[in-house]
Amino acid sequence: MKLETIELTNFRNYGSLSLSFSDSVNVFQGENAQGKTNLLEAIYVLAIAKSPRTTHDKELIKWGADYGKIKGRLFRRDDTLPLELVITKNGKKARANHLEKRRLSDYVGLCNVVMFTPEDLNLVKGSPAVRRRFINMEMGQIEPVYLHHLSEYRQVLQQRNALLRDFSRPTGDREMLLDILTEKLIRLAAEIVFRRQTFIFQLNSTAEPIHSEISHGRERLSIRYQSGIGDVSEEHDRSKIVKAYEKSYERLKSREIQRGVTLMGPHRDDLKFEVNHRNVQTFGSQGQQRTAALSVKLAEIELMKHEVGEYPLLLLDDVLSELDDLRKSHLLGVFKEKVQTFVTTTSTEGLDRRLMERATLFQIRNGTVDTEQND
Numbered sequence: 001m002k003l004e005t006i007e008l009t010n011f012r013n014y015g016s017l018s019l020s021f022s023d024s025v026n027v028f029q030g031e032n033a034q035g036k037t038n039l040l041e042a043i044y045v046l047a048i049a050k051s052p053r054t055t056h057d058k059e060l061i062k063w064g065a066d067y068g069k070i071k072g073r074l075f076r077r078d079d080t081l082p083l084e085l086v087i088t089k090n091g092k093k094a095r096a097n098h099l100e101k102r103r104l105s106d107y108v109g110l111c112n113v114v115m116f117t118p119e120d121l122n123l124v125k126g127s128p129a130v131r132r133r134f135i136n137m138e139m140g141q142i143e144p145v146y147l148h149h150l151s152e153y154r155q156v157l158q159q160r161n162a163l164l165r166d167f168s169r170p171t172g173d174r175e176m177l178l179d180i181l182t183e184k185l186i187r188l189a190a191e192i193v194f195r196r197q198t199f200i201f202q203l204n205s206t207a208e209p210i211h212s213e214i215s216h217g218r219e220r221l222s223i224r225y226q227s228g229i230g231d232v233s234e235e236h237d238r239s240k241i242v243k244a245y246e247k248s249y250e251r252l253k254s255r256e257i258q259r260g261v262t263l264m265g266p267h268r269d270d271l272k273f274e275v276n277h278r279n280v281q282t283f284g285s286q287g288q289q290r291t292a293a294l295s296v297k298l299a300e301i302e303l304m305k306h307e308v309g310e311y312p313l314l315l316l317d318d319v320l321s322e323l324d325d326l327r328k329s330h331l332l333g334v335f336k337e338k339v340q341t342f343v344t345t346t347s348t349e350g351l352d353r354r355l356m357e358r359a360t361l362f363q364i365r366n367g368t369v370d371t372e373q374n375d
Contacts, residue, residue: 001112001310002340003043004080005073010065011087012038013367021340022360027351028344030364036344039364040115040315043342046070046085047111047313048137049092049104058089074111076310083111105140105147112141112312114300116331118322123296124281124289128270135271138300139199142307146195150266153188157262160185165260182249185265190241192266193227200225200271206306207299211275214291214330221292222274228264294327301334314341320351328352 008017013035028036037053041060045051051060061068068087073080084095085107093100094107101107119126123134140147160181167174204223211221224231229244245264249256252263273280273292280288304312320328320343332352334341348356361372 001074001076001308001312003046003072003111003313004075006042006046007069007071008039008042009067009069009071010062011042011060011068011070012062014038014042015062015367017367017369019362019369019371021342022358023340024338025355025359026340026342026362027348027356027359028342028362028364029346029348030344031346034364035367036362036364037317039362039369040317040342040344042070043072043313044113044115044315045087046072046083047108047113048141049085049094049108050137052115052117052137057087057092060087061089072111076111081110103148105144105151108147109141109144112304112308112310113315114138114297114304114312115315115317116297116319117317118319120297120319121290121293121322123293124273124284128268131271132267132269135196135199138304139195141312142199142304143195146192149188149191149195153185153192153266156181156184156188157265157267160262161260164256164262167257167260185262186242186245186249189245189265190238193225193229193241193269194238196266196269197225202303202306203296203299206302207295210298210302210330211291211295214295214327219275219288219291221295222277223296224272224274226270226272227266228268290323291327294323294331298330298334301339311339314339316341316343318344318346320345 002023003021004023005018005020008014028039030036041051041053045060051057054060066088070085070087072083074083075081082095082097086093092104094104095101096107096110123130136147136150140150160178163174163178163181167178200223204221207223208221211219229241229248248264256263273284275284275288275292278284280292284292301312301314314334316331320331323331332355343351343355343359345351348361363370363372
């Protein structure tokens with residue numbers, strides 16, 4: 001999978017921009033606030049239809065413009081696929097092969113990306129919300145139907161929470177409506193948790209040997225999915241998860257009515273990271289936490305290759321400067337696998353010579369781009 005070209009119209013600080021990329025390494029160099037991260041963000045948004053930096057689409061549109069547009073030409077599965085995403089203050093419209101997609105979930109997954117930022121080094125020690133977002137963004141690319149289930153779950157959750165907040169005077173109708181919404185929520189929650197657990201099991205199987213290699217065999221990484229219904233193993237099927245949720249929601253019903261909020265579900269779940277059977281989130285060193293995060297990111301790449309059949313695009317936003325030589329060497333080793341890579345940096349002096357020998361350099365100054373091709 002290679003991104004051959006990109007065209008931006010009114011995206012962030014770019015009024016109009018058209019670039020062609022190397023199928024190997026592309027380096028975006030520039031001082032801070034010049035637009036290099038905006039360019040990397042544009043590639044991510046083209047693929048995911050969401051920004052990794054903001055939840056407000058209007059922030060992606062250049063100041064004073066009515067809309068923003070990203071167009072790209074992707075080469076995948078021995079064919080060229082034109083992609084287009086138009087961003088307005090009222091929403092987004094996506095086209096693939098010049099045909100409009102009715103739902104964004106039908107568009108996401110056509111172009112696969114793995115993005116690695118300094119913030120991703122906090123994946124292990126950060127908040128549960130960070131890890132849930134990681135799961136949702138990666139699974140959405142591999143299983144677009146997952147996004148559909150997640151969207152439905154959020155809608156039902158919103159309705160259920162609104163009902164619980166207005167439950168001060170219980171009536172028969174409200175009780176019945178709560179039971180209906182709870183049944184819907186359980187069905188969707190079970191589907192989400194089942195798919196998440198399957199994904200985490202595969203991710204763990206892929207990340208474990210990578211982590212062992214980085215630590216020279218001294219450490220063993222384990223990633224587990226933690227749900228409000230308890231640890232969900234790969235042996236759990238949907239029916240078992242449904243039964244567990246039914247018991248839990250019945251037990252929590254009076255407390256939820258009292259507090260006016262849904263107290264359990266995939267929106268509150270988390271991941272647990274252990275190294276040598278010890279909770280690395282709480283007791284691990286910063287080095288162990290960073291190695292675990294790097295192992296997960298490298299595992300993402302391999303897992304997408306396994307599931308999709310092609311390597312994803314790799315986006316590195318100023319992350320190489322945050323890694324020591326050992327961890328950097330393992331990340332750079334990915335480039336040997338012919339993963340098209342996009343790197344942002346303020347200076348090329350600190351970048352590995354092997355990387356720069358194969359790189360196309362884009363100099364970025366105040367929203368303008370100059371290209372240098374290395375021999």
